[in-house]
Amino acid sequence: MTATATTGHRIYQGCVSLDWHKQREHWGGGCRRSCRFCHRLSFLLDDDGRPVHKVCLERALTSSLRSETEGRAA
Numbered sequence: 001m002t003a004t005a006t007t008g009h010r011i012y013q014g015c016v017s018l019d020w021h022k023q024r025e026h027w028g029g030g031c032r033r034s035c036r037f038c039h040r041l042s043f044l045l046d047d048d049g050r051p052v053h054k055v056c057l058e059r060a061l062t063s064s065l066r067s068e069t070e071g072r073a074a
Contacts, residue, residue, distance in 0.1 A: 026046070
């Protein structure tokens with residue numbers, strides 16, 4: 001999930017929040033494709049050009065961040 005390395009993001013109440021409002025590259029051009037997480041149709045693309053819902057990616061990144069943090073604490 002390299003999708004947040006260059007995009008704006010912040011951590012809010014322990015969850016990743018992506019800021020895509022000024023970045024047109026996340027718009028899939030009106031073509032709906034299956035989200036890589038929930039498999040429902042999405043107009044959005046991640047930084048790698050794969051279809052994804054913003055909220056699905058935020059949840060996956062938050063989960064990954066929590067797993068990484070728990071791994072360091074152990």
